[in-house]
Structure formats: structure tokens, C-alpha cells
Amino acid sequence: MSALQPSELDRPTLARDRSAADADLKSVSAALRRAEFGDRMRSLLLATPLLVLLALSFGIPILLLLSRAVYDPTIADALPKTTVALAGWSGQGLPGDDAFAALAADLKDNQAKGTAYELAKSLNARLPGARSQVLKTVRKLESADGQAALEAMKSVPFWSAPSTWPTIRSGTNSLTSFYLLSALDLRWNAAGGIERVPPEQAIFIQVFLRTFFVAASVTLATLILGFPLAYLIANAPKGLAAILIVAVLLPFWTSILVRTAAWTVLLQKFGLANDFLLFIGVISDRLDLMYSRIGLIIAMTHIQLPFTLLPIYSVMRTIPPSQMKAAYSLGARPFTAFRRIYIPQVFPGVMAGCMLTFILCLGYYITPALIGGASDQLISNFIANYVNVELNWEMAAALSFILLVFTLALFGIFARVLGLDRLKLV
């Protein structure tokens, strides 16, 4: 039987067929794309109510709030005459008498309109101590006009202090970099450059680093605890797996506040954790677990464990056990098989779980407030303080903006390294 090689016989035909097939394929894929586009449009139409709701209730409020970080018109609105008078000022020394007179007139207007307090607060955020000086001056100006008003201004030393007028001038610009710079422990110096604030006032960089460190520690801890557990659940007999998954999910359904409170009961000095460790003789003196970094990480790890575990588990379940057996039968040692067959397949689940936990940890607020010590407060605690206590929403917006940028950047790196389509969330 002489076997003709198909290649010898059919080569021209094959080539012709292939180019025809290519053309066909192109038109088919174009048609497919068109069909897909139509589908996508239809599904987008279905999602429109959701998108509108998201934009109205989520997107726009966030943008409005974040815009406060760079847009603060309080001072510019309050001091229109001063803004004009300062237009020609060199920025060196004191401005001329016309600026003093304009400021006096503006202050009187504010007092009449009842906005002097807002102006005082806004100036005070940039120049501590300005608040009472503005209010004091306003009171002095009540009975003074023209030359007398000018003298009243000059009689308050604050208005002739070196840092007062540059602060006012930067404040008359509604678009401000002040809050964003402050959120990074930076400020403008007299020469017009950007410099670090003195070390005893620098705080936010440290808090951002602390937040990332705690988030990374918790992510690592949940991975170390969650990976073997996910493996166990994925490979356990049905009944046992069901019990284990309920054991993981039950705390997941409990309020985060309740779980945090439960940890304070366990971790306190005369609490169960210390009692137990003393009883088994691991420690001889009671540990300070409450109000400490280690207590915070323990509690956060417990709360975040399901977030890391579930994506890993859902991927593990799809890997048939026969693959590993096949690897063994081809001569791979257990570790090699695990490393080359198993890990690459669960990797997307691991990354998804870790990313979920890491990003959620960046926003932790209640747990650090209740379990963390003075030096364990995360950036959200500071944002909350500016919103609720200081009423400085501009500063809160600036810190939120920086946090958002860092988070998006990390997410971008994740997506770049891994490819978003490979992420398997659940």
C-alpha cells in the first residue's frame, strides 16, 4: 500500500481552502461581534436603572464630597474686596494700607451677613489661632469706620504677623492644594516651594503606611489560615464539608460590630485568652492584647477570613482530584505536582481573595477604634474624626482622595500583573 502523503497531494488545495476559511472566519467573527454588540447594548439597557441609581446615590455624592479636597470657596466668597486689593501685592512683607482697609470692609460685611464665624473657622484651619483674632477684630470694627477702622486693624498684632497675609492670599484662591498637601504632610514654604512639615506635626504618611502594613499583615494571615482550610473543605466528604462551610459562614453573617465586641471580651487583660494562656503555662504574666497592634490584627484576621477563603474554595472545588493523580502517575513528586499543577490553577482565586481582603482592610474603622491602641488607628479613624468631630470636611475629603488614589493604583497593579478576566471572585 503506497501511502500518499496528504501534504504532497493537497498542498495547493489546502492553501486555497485556508485563505477561504480565513475570509469566512473573518466575516463570521464580524457577524458575531455585531450580534454580541447588540446583546451587550440590550443588557446595558436592562442595567440602566441600576447604573442611574449608582450614579445618583453613589457616584455623584462621592465626587461632590471629594471635590471639597481641592475646592474651598469660603475665604474667597467672604473676602471679595481683599482679593482685589491683593492682586498687585508682591507677597513680600506687608501689603499696603489699601489691603488693610479692604479687609476691614470685608470683615464688617461678613459680620453684617453673619458669616464671620465661618470665615474665622476656615482661616483657622490653615493658620491655627486665627479664629479668635478674626472674631476679636470683627468686634473692634463694629464701631469703627474709615481711618478708625484702619487703625483698629493695625492695633491687632495678628494682622501684621509674617504668616497672616500669605495665608489670606492663598485662601482667596478657591482652588486650593492646601488640604491635599496637608494629607501628605507637605506644605508651601515662604519661597513658594513645597516642603515637609516639621516632624512633630507629620502624621498622615505614617498613618497611611500603618494602614497598608496592617492590611498586608491581615491579608497574609488570612491566606495562611484560609488556604489549608479551603483545601480541606474542597476535598472533604460532603457531610463534613457542609459543616465546615457553615462554620466559616456563620460568623460571616454576624455583624462586624458584634464580632469586634466579642473579641474585646476575649482579649482583655482578665479575659479568656489571657486566662487560657496562663492556665496552659505559655505565659507567666498577663499580656496586653487589647489596645495593641497584635490584638487588632487577630480580630481583623478573624473577620476577614471568609473573604479570603471563599474565592479560593470556589476555585479549588473546580479542580478534579484526578489531575494530581495523573501528575503522580507521570512521576511528579507530591510537592512538584502541587507547585506545577495545583497552584497555577488556584492562583486566580488566591489573588481575588487576597485583593478583596486587602482593599476591605484599608477601610477598617470600628475594629481599630475599639481594639486598637492609640498608635493603631487607621486612616479611616482620622477621616471619621475630621468629619464628625472637627467638622473639617475638606481635610476628610483630601485624606479620602489620597486613600482612593492609592487603592486604585494597587488595584491597577493587580489587574496589570494578573489580568482582570482571570480574577475569580466567587
Add this chain to the structure above:
Amino acid sequence: MKHLRTRLIALAAATACMTIAGAAFAEELSIMASGGAWQDAQRKAWFEPFAKETGAKILEQEYLGDLGKVKAMVETGNVPIDLVTVETATVLQGCDAGILERLDYAKIGPRDKFIEGSALDCGVGLDAYGDILAYDPTVLKEAPTSVLDLFDTKKFPGKRAMRKFPAQNLEWALMADGVAPADVYKVLATPEGVDRAFKKLDTIKKDIVWWDAGAQPAQLLASKEVVMTTAWNGRIQNAIDTDKKPFKIVWNNQILEYDMIAIPKGARNPELAYKYLAYISQPENNAKLASYITYGPVRTDAASFVAADALPKLPNAPDHLAGAYLVADTEFWGDYGEDLVKRFNAWLAQ
């Protein structure tokens, strides 16, 4: 099932009718306070008698004392409260941010009859309380004689609890460093003064346990986690009287502060709110609170109305003002508060 639903609807309708009818007869005054033993005391001393006298209905709410919530209410134009109790520093902030009403004292009472600093533009004083030192004599063999003994770790070794907040701690640090009470705020207004205060705090930093909530100091003392603690006098007195704890209070070098009450901008019933403010500011009514919690009146002419057994426990009782004391300077904290809180947090983290 259907039967049940019909009954529920009928019930809801009936309740709604009753509420509407009730509103037609009794005016409602909604007061938001910071809860706990202090709100209980206000209920007995003021809410209930006021309601009886005027026929108004008092709706109570609780909050944590943070004005962010009130600011959000005022900015959205939906203000379901008529009165809110606040700390002095918070009154200034709320006043500056334009979320508290500027008060008309003609409707409340003579402004000059209030202790200095307790009648502010946007808030009127409810009571005076003391930041004091408390200890357990069964633990400390030698009794501290001044709040400034906080800084003497040689004579009084062991952990001491202090509030996680710069106010009071910086003042005490300066006084412990030799600054006269009258000069404290002058010194603290300079960068060198702030450095000096923090340097003094540095000397005991490793011995400090920080507290946040007013209930913590008594707990920390009771669990023997600390040998002494700063506290609000009412909380410690409550632990002594109600929980029969053996604690003692040191009044020398106490810092006096005021609790305040304010009307948020856009409140629905400001006239009734003013009526309430006028009611509690009458000297005999102002003195009543002391019978239920050991905080003193803010009217200078109220002392004679205070119940005899309550007087010796008040922070502004003559005996307790015999030693050194300092009146907290609200204006100072309005000026430097935000900056010092930031500096304090940076210092804590170091």
C-alpha cells in the same frame, strides 16, 4: 393570615390617628443628648417637670456628641431635633460652621447671672463638671494630694489612666512643670509652650493607659489596671454612691468645664426650645440637676437652691475651689484645638 394583616393595618391606622391627635393637643420638643446616667438625671430634673408644667411632649434621642450628624441634618434641611446637648468646644465649632442658632438671651435669662464662660453665643450652660483625679485607697497606700501627682512616678509608681485627648492633659503638664494656672493658656498659645507640655508628658508616656469613654476610668480603677486615673467627677461619684466602690476624688488642681445645650439651625420648634432653656436656666431649676448627678449649677445665684446633701459633692462647691483650680478656656481650644489634636495624635504614634 389575612385576618392578621387586616388587624395590623387597623392597628397602624389607629396609631397614626392617635399620633396626629396627640400632636394637635401637645407640642413636641425633641431633645438629643449623650445618654447614660447624665441623660437619666436630666430626665428627672428637667424633662419630666417641664413636660408636666407646659403640657409639651418631650421626645428623647441619644447620640455620641459628634456634631457631624447635626451638620448633615442642617445641610440637608431636615432637622428633626429642637435641642442638642454639646461640649463647650463643640459649641464653638457648631457656631463657626453655622449649624447652631445664635441665641437670644432675652428669651432665656440674664446673661451676666451665668458663671463666666458658661453663656456662649450659640450655647447655654447646663451644668459644671470637674476633670479630677481618682484613686483607690486600698491600692495606693499614700494619698495623692493634687491632680499633678499624675506626673510623680517616683512617689506613685504604676499605670495611670488619662483621657486620649490633648485638652486637660496639656494644661496639667504645664502646671506640673511649674506654670501658674493663670498663665497656662498664655504659655500654651506659643510653640515653645506646646513643646514644653509634650516634653513633660513624655516623662510619663510609658506609664499611661488612655481612655476614650467616660465610663472607662471607673472600670480601669475597679479592675486595678491603673493605680490612679483622670475622670469626670460625676462618673467617679456614681461608682462610689451606686456601686459602693472605695474610690477617692482629688479636687486640688481640678479643671472646671461646662456642659452646654444648643438649638440647631432650622429646628422645627425654636419657640418651645427657648421656653425650655428659660425653664432650666431659672436658678431653682438649674440647681435641681445636682440632686440626680453630681454636676453643679451654672447660675451664680443657684447655689442656695442646691439640696444640702448634694452640695459637698459638686465640683464648684466652695471646699473644692479652695485649692488650685483652672477654668477650661473654650476660646483657646476653639483656636488651637484642631491643630493640637493633630499634634497629640502624632505624638501618640511616635
